[in-house]
Amino acid sequence: MRFDKVSPTAALAPYIKYYVIAENAQAEQYTVFPSTSLVIGFQYSGSLAQVKDAFVSPLSISGITGLSNSFKVFRNSPDIGTVLVYFTETGLIHFTANPAHELFNQSVGIDYIFPLAKVREAEERLALAANDAERVAVMDRFFLSLLKEVVLDRLIVEAVRRIYAAKGVIKIKALQEELFISQSPFEKRFRSLVGTSPKKFASIVRFNAVMGDLGKARSLTELCYEYGYFDQAHFIKDFKQFTGKTPEGFK
Structure with missing residues (x-):
């Protein structure tokens, strides 16, 4: 292979x-x-x-x-x-x-x-x-x-950059306010260009950041705290949705 x-x-x-x-x-x-x-x-x-x-x-x-x-x-x-x-x-x-x-x-x-x-x-x-x-x-x-010439939506490009910088741990409402745009046009423009809503995109970014840290010697409690989960139950639920397994089962 x-x-x-x-x-x-x-x-x-x-x-x-x-x-x-x-x-x-x-x-x-x-x-x-x-x-x-x-x-x-x-x-x-x-x-x-x-x-x-x-x-x-x-x-x-x-x-x-x-x-x-x-x-x-x-x-x-x-x-x-x-x-x-x-x-x-x-x-x-x-x-x-x-x-x-x-x-x-x-x-x-x-x-x-x-x-x-x-x-x-x-x-x-x-x-x-x-x-x-x-x-x-x-x-x-x-x-x-x-390939065709397109005027890229720089506001959405900046939104993507900020979501990555925060490892997906970001409040979308606060992001909208920082970019001076209301919810409806922001969601529409983001979905059309990126492929999903800002909230779902942030959750995927967060998941991949978690995956990068999962193999390190860190407890689930530490991961939950760093990545903004309310508790371990929410963390495990999200992780299972993305992978089909619990964090312990994945290891």
């Missing part, structure tokens, strides 16, 4: 964090936890399915997964090969006019947001690519062909 990170071409770097080229010779079922990136996956060999409540739903050769407030379970075939594309928090708008929040908790084919002809061409070129350099070149060409 391999999971190799590769940078996109410089023109795409402000909008795409990185590509991942992943291969696995074995059929496996695995869990993906919520993150702050929308992710596109192109299968250049093998196939992938989503598993939910014992139902197995085959996924498209190429698909996009939006932000989520819960874990997802996937099952891959043997000899799967995938290129994953991780967007920056505000990157998607530079490639499609579709609001990002339409993809919340969804895994759909990318022809939902991109022209079908371009998608099929990229899929075919990836299937023929002989090595990682050729796969990256296919991805760069695909996204450069879709």
Whole structure:
């Protein structure tokens, strides 16, 4: 099994964090936890399915997964090969006019947001690519062909920065006041650009910060206090929603 990170071409770097080229010779079922990136996956060999409540739903050769407030379970075939594309928090708008929040908790084919002809061409070129350099070149060409000029909403970019700076432990009402914007337009603009509400985004940021600290020698009480949970019961409930397990069970 391999999971190799590769940078996109410089023109795409402000909008795409990185590509991942992943291969696995074995059929496996695995869990993906919520993150702050929308992710596109192109299968250049093998196939992938989503598993939910014992139902197995085959996924498209190429698909996009939006932000989520819960874990997802996937099952891959043997000899799967995938290129994953991780967007920056505000990157998607530079490639499609579709609001990002339409993809919340969804895994759909990318022809939902991109022209079908371009998608099929990229899929075919990836299937023929002989090595990682050729796969990256296919991805760069695909996204450069879709790239468009957009006047970025700097207020939302600043909101995202402040949420990260606070590790997700932030009062959204106070954030609105600091940015001099009322609730309704703030929520609408944030959801459209980032893919979920400011409150849910902050909870995902907080979860990932907790995950970074979980392996350290720290008690649950300390984590609850640092990350603003009312008590351990609330912390455990949130953690189980994001991972399907309790903190102790996760360790």
